Amino acid sequence: GRPGCECNSCFSGPDCSVRIPNCAADGQGGDPLFLEPYWKRHAAASAVVFSGWHRLSYITTDGHLKSVELDRQIRRLHRAVGNAVVDDKYLVFGTGSTHLINALVYALSPEGNAASLPASVVATVPYFAMYKSQTVMFDGREYRWDGTTAAWANNNSSRNPTRGFIEFVTSPNNPDSTLHEPILAGSSAIVDHAYYWPHLTHIPAPADEDVMLFTTSKLSGHAGSRFGWALVRDEKVASRAISYIEESTVGTSRETQLRVLKILKVILANLHGKEDIFAFGYDVMSSRWRRLNAVVSRSTRISLQKMPPQYCTYFNRIKEPSPAYAWVKCEWVEDDDCYETLLAAGINSLTGTVNEAGTRYTRLSLIKTQDDFDMLLERITEFVDAEKHGR
Ligand code: PMP
Numbered sequence: 001g002r003p004g005c006e007c008n009s010c011f012s013g014p015d016c017s018v019r020i021p022n023c024a025a026d027g028q029g030g031d032p033l034f035l036e037p038y039w040k041r042h043a044a045a046s047a048v049v050f051s052g053w054h055r056l057s058y059i060t061t062d063g064h065l066k067s068v069e070l071d072r073q074i075r076r077l078h079r080a081v082g083n084a085v086v087d088d089k090y091l092v093f094g095t096g097s098t099h100l101i102n103a104l105v106y107a108l109s110p111e112g113n114a115a116s117l118p119a120s121v122v123a124t125v126p127y128f129a130m131y132k133s134q135t136v137m138f139d140g141r142e143y144r145w146d147g148t149t150a151a152w153a154n155n156n157s158s159r160n161p162t163r164g165f166i167e168f169v170t171s172p173n174n175p176d177s178t179l180h181e182p183i184l185a186g187s188s189a190i191v192d193h194a195y196y197w198p199h200l201t202h203i204p205a206p207a208d209e210d211v212m213l214f215t216t217s218k219l220s221g222h223a224g225s226r227f228g229w230a231l232v233r234d235e236k237v238a239s240r241a242i243s244y245i246e247e248s249t250v251g252t253s254r255e256t257q258l259r260v261l262k263i264l265k266v267i268l269a270n271l272h273g274k275e276d277i278f279a280f281g282y283d284v285m286s287s288r289w290r291r292l293n294a295v296v297s298r299s300t301r302i303s304l305q306k307m308p309p310q311y312c313t314y315f316n317r318i319k320e321p322s323p324a325y326a327w328v329k330c331e332w333v334e335d336d337d338c339y340e341t342l343l344a345a346g347i348n349s350l351t352g353t354v355n356e357a358g359t360r361y362t363r364l365s366l367i368k369t370q371d372d373f374d375m376l377l378e379r380i381t382e383f384v385d386a387e388k389h390g391r
Contacts, residue, residue: 011371024348025375027364030174030324034288034367035221038280042270048262055254065242065251066093073264074229078206080271081278082313083196085208089231090238093252094245097194097215097228102134103248104211104230107240108166108188116164123168124183126175126327126355128192131168166190169209172201175355175363176305177323179204194218199281200324202312210234218324218367220263220277225256278314285322288366288373292326295377299384302338303329326364338362345383347376 007016008031010023039046060067071091078084094100110116121135165187171180172195179201182189191209195201197219212231217223232238245251267277289307296304307321328349330338337359339351352361366373 008369008372010375016369017371019375022346024343024346025379026348026368026372027326027342027366027376028348028350030217030223030365030367032218032221032223032367033369033372034284035277035281036369038277039221042266042275046263046266048259050255050258055258057254058250060251060254060257065245066091067254067257067261070257070261070264073261073268077264077268078231080268081198081203082206083198083203084193084212084214084231085206086231089212089233090235092230092232092238092241092245093257094228094230095249095252095256096217096223096226097192097213097230098130098134099226099245099249099252100213100228100230100241101130101190101192102138103241103244104190104213104232104237105135105138105166106244107232107237108164108190108211110164111240119164119166119188121166121168122184122187123170124180126173126352126357126361127168128170128174129354164188168192170194171196171207172323175325175350175352175357175361176327177201177307177321177325178305182209195324197281198278198312198314199285200322202310202319203314204311205313211237216260216263220267222260222263225259227252227256227260282315282319282322284370285324285366286320288377289321289323289326291377292366292380295381295384299387301330301332301335301384301387303331324365324367326366328362328364330360330362336360342383345379345386347379347383 008026010020010026012018012020074091075086078086092100094103105121109119123131165184167182167184167187167189169180169182169189170192172178173180174195188211189209190211190213191207192213193207194213194215195218196203196207200218210233213228215228216225230241232241270276293304296302305327307323309318309320312319328338330341335341339349339359339362342349342362349362349364352358352363364376
């Protein structure tokens with residue numbers, strides 16, 4: 001049970017432990033509630049209180065949009081975990097990493113001159129669907145600022161074809177959890193490391209790409225705080241991304257920055273101790289993956305991505321996999337819409353059509369509450385057990 005929590009759709013009662021009958025097991029969303037029990041264990045240490053007079057100003061301690069202290073703690077965390085090189089990077093904060101996706105596309109695009117073509121934004125299948133949905137939504141072809149009315153009296157424009165590429169890379173990937181590198185030579189890559197933390201993947205080496213994206217959502221589970229950051233090597237790209245943030249929100253919420261600062265301090269104080277958040281998260285996630293694999297390995301009807309054990313520099317040992325998502329393939333010819341096949345068995349998932357991977361694939365989230373996972377595993381077990389009668 002989860003006393004004092006908001007219940008999700010399949011559970012009710014004061015501690016959200018009463019199951020609502022005939023509800024589809026929810027494997028759809030990416031809500032990182034697997035870390036809620038960790039924060040319940042550190043409830044007092046992780047609490048923040050601020051008075052009504054606190055943080056009224058637009059201005060923060062560095063005179064801009066960012067808490068200097070939070071900047072320092074984020075760098076400390078990357079150094080301690082060994083998952084990113086921070087020393088030669090600028091830090092840009094966003095309202096979740098969602099906010100930074102388009103900020104970085106903007107920052108890497110040719111500066112507003114009529115001489116260059118719009119940059120081509122690309123990703124490899126199966127990709128995180130938001131890269132496309134945001135790029136399409138903010139696509140400058142649908143509207144543009146065209147100067148003042150007076151300028152239209154005398155308008156001429158020239159064009160000169162030179163096209164750059166902006167490649168989205170997600171490592172580990174969402175949905176299939178594998179590590180990836182850019183594949184287009186000479187492209188500007190935005191490397192999204194939302195899941196590049198030791199509870200959700202092994203860490204072979206500190207990441208050192210020119211433009212990297214991180215988020216508290218998958219690091220600490222604080223998705224609702226809406227906080228993400230970009231590590232950017234080039235000063236001009238960083239300052240263009242900051243301009244975008246200034247234009248769109250005048251910076252991330254000061255309350256959020258204060259809360260995240262507290263959360264990072266608790267994480268840092270416990271690293272490599274018995275209350276290490278990554279050890280906690282890794283135990284939860286590797287056990288979920290092991291249990292799911294044990295069931296699915298008996299199936300000819302569905303299969304999961306293959307993930308070998310790998311050496312992790314953070315834990316300093318070989319680790320079993322602990323992915324955030326199961327990438328399910330329906331193997332039987334008749335199951336040509338895998339999402340529908342699972343839904344018919346009472347399991348909700350995210351269809352592979354959103355990643356342009358096709359209907360043979362669907363994604364199951366493994367990072368939700370223990371109740372959600374248990375229900376998901378029960379339904380998958382029933383589904384696999386029914387195979388010998390079914391065909
Ligand atoms: N990137 C990836 C790869 C994600 O999976 C997600 C969330 N599921 C995000 C970015 C956005 O996360 P947030 O806005 O919560 O930081």
